[in-house]
Amino acid sequence: MSERITPEMVTSRTLSDLGSSLAALERTTNELSSGNTILEPSDNPYGASQVIDLQSQLDGLTGYEKEAQNGISWESTASSAMTNIGEVTQRVRELLVEGANGTYNNNDLETMALQVEQLTESVKQDANTQYAGQYVFSGTASTTAPYETGSGDEYKGNSESVSRAVGPSATVTVTTNISTLLGSGEAAEDGKLLDTLRTIAKNMREGSAGQAALGTTDLQKLDGNIETLTQLQAISGSATQQLHTALARNEQLQTTITAALANTDATNIPSASVQYANEQAAYEAALRASATIVQESLLNFLQ
Amino acid sequence: MSIPTLQGLQTALSGLIAEQTALDTTGNNIANANTEGYSRETATMEPNPSIVIPAISAQTGEGAQLGAGVTTASITRIRNLYLDAQYRVQNSSLGAATADAEVLERAQAAFNEPSTAGIATQLSTFWSAWNSLAESPASLAAKNEVVSAGTQLATSFNELSAQLTTFATQAGEEYNSLTGPSGEVEDYANQLAQLNRQIKLAEEANTPPDTMLDRRDQLLDKLSSLANITVTEEADHMDTVTFGEAAQPLVQGTTVNWPQTLTETSGGRLGALIKLTGPNGTLTAVQEQLDEVASTLSSTVNGVLPKAFFSGASAATLAVALSAKEVQASGTGNPGGNELAQSIAALRGGAAEQEYAGLVEKVGSDVRTAQDDKTNLQTTLLAVNDQRQSVSGVSLDEEMTNLITYQRGYQASARTLTAMSEMLETLIEHTGVVGL
Numbered sequence: 001m002s003e004r005i006t007p008e009m010v011t012s013r014t015l016s017d018l019g020s021s022l023a024a025l026e027r028t029t030n031e032l033s034s035g036n037t038i039l040e041p042s043d044n045p046y047g048a049s050q051v052i053d054l055q056s057q058l059d060g061l062t063g064y065e066k067e068a069q070n071g072i073s074w075e076s077t078a079s080s081a082m083t084n085i086g087e088v089t090q091r092v093r094e095l096l097v098e099g100a101n102g103t104y105n106n107n108d109l110e111t112m113a114l115q116v117e118q119l120t121e122s123v124k125q126d127a128n129t130q131y132a133g134q135y136v137f138s139g140t141a142s143t144t145a146p147y148e149t150g151s152g153d154e155y156k157g158n159s160e161s162v163s164r165a166v167g168p169s170a171t172v173t174v175t176t177n178i179s180t181l182l183g184s185g186e187a188a189e190d191g192k193l194l195d196t197l198r199t200i201a202k203n204m205r206e207g208s209a210g211q212a213a214l215g216t217t218d219l220q221k222l223d224g225n226i227e228t229l230t231q232l233q234a235i236s237g238s239a240t241q242q243l244h245t246a247l248a249r250n251e252q253l254q255t256t257i258t259a260a261l262a263n264t265d266a267t268n269i270p271s272a273s274v275q276y277a278n279e280q281a282a283y284e285a286a287l288r289a290s291a292t293i294v295q296e297s298l299l300n301f302l303q
Numbered sequence: 304m305s306i307p308t309l310q311g312l313q314t315a316l317s318g319l320i321a322e323q324t325a326l327d328t329t330g331n332n333i334a335n336a337n338t339e340g341y342s343r344e345t346a347t348m349e350p351n352p353s354i355v356i357p358a359i360s361a362q363t364g365e366g367a368q369l370g371a372g373v374t375t376a377s378i379t380r381i382r383n384l385y386l387d388a389q390y391r392v393q394n395s396s397l398g399a400a401t402a403d404a405e406v407l408e409r410a411q412a413a414f415n416e417p418s419t420a421g422i423a424t425q426l427s428t429f430w431s432a433w434n435s436l437a438e439s440p441a442s443l444a445a446k447n448e449v450v451s452a453g454t455q456l457a458t459s460f461n462e463l464s465a466q467l468t469t470f471a472t473q474a475g476e477e478y479n480s481l482t483g484p485s486g487e488v489e490d491y492a493n494q495l496a497q498l499n500r501q502i503k504l505a506e507e508a509n510t511p512p513d514t515m516l517d518r519r520d521q522l523l524d525k526l527s528s529l530a531n532i533t534v535t536e537e538a539d540h541m542d543t544v545t546f547g548e549a550a551q552p553l554v555q556g557t558t559v560n561w562p563q564t565l566t567e568t569s570g571g572r573l574g575a576l577i578k579l580t581g582p583n584g585t586l587t588a589v590q591e592q593l594d595e596v597a598s599t600l601s602s603t604v605n606g607v608l609p610k611a612f613f614s615g616a617s618a619a620t621l622a623v624a625l626s627a628k629e630v631q632a633s634g635t636g637n638p639g640g641n642e643l644a645q646s647i648a649a650l651r652g653g654a655a656e657q658e659y660a661g662l663v664e665k666v667g668s669d670v671r672t673a674q675d676d677k678t679n680l681q682t683t684l685l686a687v688n689d690q691r692q693s694v695s696g697v698s699l700d701e702e703m704t705n706l707i708t709y710q711r712g713y714q715a716s717a718r719t720l721t722a723m724s725e726m727l728e729t730l731i732e733h734t735g736v737v738g739l
Contacts, residue, residue: 003693004701006692006697009692009693036417042408043667045664049663049667052423053656055417056423056651059430132439298703
C-alpha cells in the first residue's frame with residue numbers, strides 16, 4: 001500500500017494498537033475481578049437474556065424449595081398432633097375394655113367417665129394445634145380454632161384444602177380434614193370420634209345400665225374411628241413423602257441450572273488468567289517496541 | 304554571436320535562488336510536521352529556456368543550446384481529492400455510529416443487567432413475596448412484603464422509563480445545540496464561506512492559497528462527522544458544500560444557507576440523533592417495548608386478582624393500587640386460602656419476564672451492533688487517513704534527505720559562482736597587462 005510512511009502514521013497506528021491492547025487487558029481484568037463474562041448485555045445479548053431466564057428459574061426453585069420445606073414442617077406439626085390423638089384414643093380404648101368387663105362398680109365407672117372427658121378435652125386441644133400462627137386442622141379458616149374447649153364439640157373449620165406449590169403446576173395438599181375423624185360431637189350423632197367419646201363417657205356414667213354398650217357398640221365405633229385416624233395419618237404421611245420427593249428433585253434442578261448459569265456467565269478463571277498473562281505480555285512488548293521505534297529517525301544518524 | 308560574458312554568473316545565481324526556495328519549502332514542511340491538517344509542499348524546479356548560440360555550431364548551422372540555469376516553476380501542495388472524499392464518507396458513518404453507540408450504551412447502563420439490582424431481580428423478589436404470602440395467607444407482614452416488592456418493581460419501571468426519556472431529550476438538545484444559532488454547523492459554514500472568498504481573491508491575485516486550502520479541508524473533515532457532505536470545487540476555486548438531505552447547499556460560494564431541515568437519512572451524528580429518537584428509532588423502540596413489559600405485567604397480575612393490584616399500563620405510570628390490607632391471597636375470603644397467591648407466584652418466568660429478557664437481549668444486540676460498526680469504521684478511517692498521510696503527510700526522513708540534497712545543491716551553486724568570479728578575475732585583472 002503506502003509508499004511513504006510518515007511519523008504521524010506510525011504514531012497514530014501505534015496509539016490505536018496500544019489502545020486496543022489495553023482495552024483487551026482491561027476487559028480480562030474486569031472479567032476476572034467480577035467473576036462474570038457478561039458484564040453488560042452487549043457482551044453477549046443472547047447470553048444476557050439466558051442469564052435473566054436461568055436466574056428467574058433458579059429463584060423460582062428457591063421459592064418452591066421454601067414452600068416445600070414449609071409444607072413439611074406443617075405436615076410434621078399435623079402428624080405429631082394426630083399421633084397424640086392416636087395415643088389418647090388408645091388410652092380410651094383401654095379404659096373402655098376395662099369398664100366393659102363388669103368387675104368395676106358405678107363409682108369406678110364414674111371415675112373412668114371423668115378420665116374419658118379429660119382425654120376428650122386433650123383430643124380437642126391437639127386438634128387446635130397451630131403452625132406459624134395458623135390452625136393446621138381448620139381448612140382455609142386458618143385463624144379460627146377448629147374446636148372450642150369445653151362442652152361444645154362443633155367443628156368450626158371448613159373442609160377446603162390448603163396446598164403448597166412445589167414446582168411449576170405441581171401442588172401438594174397439606175391440610176388434613178380432621179372433621180372426618182372428630183366430627184361435630186354428640187349433638188351431630190355422626191359416629192365420629194368426639195361423638196364416640198361423649199357416648200362412652202355417658203354410658204360409663206349410666207353405670208351398669210350403660211355397661212353393655214361399652215364392650216359392644218362403643219368399642220366397635222371407637223375401632224372404626226381409630227381406623228379413620230390411621231387413614232388420615234397415611235394421607236398426611238404420603239403428602240410428607242411427596243414434599244420430600246419434590247424437594248430432592250428441586251435440589252437436583254438447582255444444581256443443573258446453577259451449572260448452566262455458570263456455563264453462560266461465569267469466568268473460567270484458569271483460562272482467563274492465562275489470557276490475562278498473554279495480554280499483559282503483549283501490551284508490555286508493544287509499549288517497549290513503540291518506545292524504541294518512534295524515537296528513531298534519520299536525525300539520530302546525521303552529523 | 305558568442306556567449307554573454309556574465310551568463311555564468313546568472314546561471315549560478317538562478318541555482319542559488321532555486322535551491323534556497325527548495326530549502327525554504329523543506330524547512331516549512333519540517334516546521335509543520337506535526338501541524339494538524341497540513342499538506343506537505345514540494346518545490347518543482349524547471350530549467351530556464353536555453354540560449355541558442357549559432358556561432359558554436361557553425362558546422363550544422365542549427366546553433367547550440369546553452370542552458371540558462373533553473374527556476375522554481377511552482378510550489379505544489381500535495382493532496383489527493385479522492386482520498387479526501389473517501390475520508391469524509393467514512394467519517395460521516397463513524398459520526399453516526401458513535402452517536403448510536405453513545406446513546407445506546409447509556410440506555411444499556413440504565414437497564415443495569417445482569418445485576419442484583421435490575422428489574423429482573425425486582426420481578427423475582429416480587430414473585431417470591433407472593434410465595435411467602437401463599438405460605439402465610441393471613442399474615443399482614445407477608446401482605447406488606449407483597450406491596451413493598453410491588454412498589455419497588457413499579458418504581459424501577461418508572462425510573463428506567465424516565466431515564467430513557469431523558470436520553471431522548473438529551474439527544475434532542477444536542478441536535479438543537481449543534482444545528483442552532485452559533486452551533487457547530489453554522490460556525491463551520493460561516494468559516495467555509497469566508498475561506499471561499501479569501502481563496503478566490505488569492506487565486507485572482509495569483510498568490511498560492513495553500514494554508515487556506517488546508518484550513519478549508521480540515522473544516523470539511525470536521526463538518527463531515529455531523530452529516531453526509533459532498534464537496535464540489537467550482538471554476539472560481541470556491542467549494543459548494545451540500546449537507547445531509549438539506550434542500551439547498553449549505554455553502555455556495557460566499558453564501559451560507561442555514562438553518563435548514565435535516566432528515567434521519569442525513570447521515571453523520573445529526574442524522575443518527577434524529578433517527579434514534581424518531582418514530583422508527585432504536586431508543587423509541589426500547590421505550591415502547593418497556594411499556595409493553597409493564598403492561599403485560601400489570602394485566603397478567605391483575606387478571607388473577609378480583610381487585611387490580613397494579614394501576615397504569617405503561618412503564619412510566621405503573622404503580623401499586625392496593626394497600627397491604629386490601630391484598631387478597633384467596634378469592635373465597637377464607638384467611639387460610641392461598642390459591643390466588645399461588646397463581647400469581649406461578650406467573651414467575653411467564654410473559655412479563657420473557658418480554659423483559661427479550662428486551663434486554665435487543666438492547667444488548669443494538670449496542671453491540673453500534674459498537675461493532677464504530678470499531679470497524681474507526682479501523683477503516685484509520686486506514687484511509689494513513690493513505691492520506693502517505694500522500695500529504697510530512698516524512699521527516701524524506702525532508703532530512705531533501706535538506707541535504709538542496710543544501711549540497713546550494714553549496715555547489717555557490718562554488719560555481721566562485722569559479723565564475725575567478726574566471727572573470729583572470730579576464731579583468733590579468734588580461735592586457737602583458738609586458739608591463
